[in-house]
Amino acid sequence: MAEAGTEPPKLRERAYAAFTDRLLARDIVPGQFVSQRELVEITGLPLGAIRELVPRLEAEGLIVTVPQRGMQVAHVDLSLIRNAFQFRLMMERDAVGAFVREAPIEEIERLAEAHKRVIKEAAKRITPETIRRAQIVDWDMHDTIVDFLGNEIVSSAYRVNSIKIRLIRQAEVRLDPGRVETVMREHLAIVDLIRARDAERATAALAAHIQDARNRALGLSP
Numbered sequence: 001m002a003e004a005g006t007e008p009p010k011l012r013e014r015a016y017a018a019f020t021d022r023l024l025a026r027d028i029v030p031g032q033f034v035s036q037r038e039l040v041e042i043t044g045l046p047l048g049a050i051r052e053l054v055p056r057l058e059a060e061g062l063i064v065t066v067p068q069r070g071m072q073v074a075h076v077d078l079s080l081i082r083n084a085f086q087f088r089l090m091m092e093r094d095a096v097g098a099f100v101r102e103a104p105i106e107e108i109e110r111l112a113e114a115h116k117r118v119i120k121e122a123a124k125r126i127t128p129e130t131i132r133r134a135q136i137v138d139w140d141m142h143d144t145i146v147d148f149l150g151n152e153i154v155s156s157a158y159r160v161n162s163i164k165i166r167l168i169r170q171a172e173v174r175l176d177p178g179r180v181e182t183v184m185r186e187h188l189a190i191v192d193l194i195r196a197r198d199a200e201r202a203t204a205a206l207a208a209h210i211q212d213a214r215n216r217a218l219g220l221s222p
Contacts, residue, residue, distance in 0.1 A: 011045065015053040018043035020163055023062070023073065030167050031075040033066070060160045076168055078218070084164040085214035089207060091158050095146045096190075096206050100199040103148055108195050111141050115188040122181045134180045141187055145206075168217050 022028050022042050034042075039050045054071065057063040063071045074080065114137045121130050139162070146158045186209050193202035 011049045012052050012056075015043060015045045015049040016056060018045055019053060019057065020062075023163070024166055028073055030073055032073045033070050034063075034073065035070055062160075062163065074164065074167065080164060081168055081214065081217045084161055084168060085210060085217065087161050088158075088165060089210045089214075091146055091154065091161070092142060092210060093203055093207055095149050095154075096194070096203050097199050099145045099148045100194050100197055100202050103194065105195070107144070107148075108191060111144065112188060112191045112195070114140065115184050115191065119181055119184045119188070122184065126180055131180060134184060138183060138187065141191070 019028070019039065019042075027042060028034065036047060036050050036054065039053070040047050043050070054063070058065065062074050064074070066072050118130065118134045118137050122134070143158075143162070147155050149155070186205075190202055190205045190209065193205055
């Protein structure tokens, strides 16, 4: 039972999910100032849940409190880009080694087939639905590799950083029609190295893929 004056854990989680969903849907945008009352309207959840949500968002760096101005959604700047991609690189570079060594072949083939389906679809015609599917397949591969560690602390920290990466992508390097097939083929090449149980080359390919995304976010490559 929840303590008096606190929201049930499930409601707190719903508030968090609602906030991040609205953030990624760009109903809330990076750098925007918001009040608790506005978050109630945006999420459709009670003020009590929002009040308990705010400390978590502050701790995760998704909002900051600006004196005399209120709460500001994380702003996409050079520091955020560098820090988020550095964190992502460290996490995934370690995780892919374990995935290469121990992942069941069925899981590897699942990832391969998902990428092949998008590549086949993109070769015919790229629609908004194609882009949506490609983005889901993109995120799923990276999430799967990290989650394979079976470490809830690592997965939780990675998920928070992924939200920041997705904010950066919306602002700087959103997956566009011209890159759908390229990204899917880069991923498939990594999956092929994982299937071959080549940890060294898979790690190097994944690192290069992440660094390329970082460079595009920084405007260092097209």
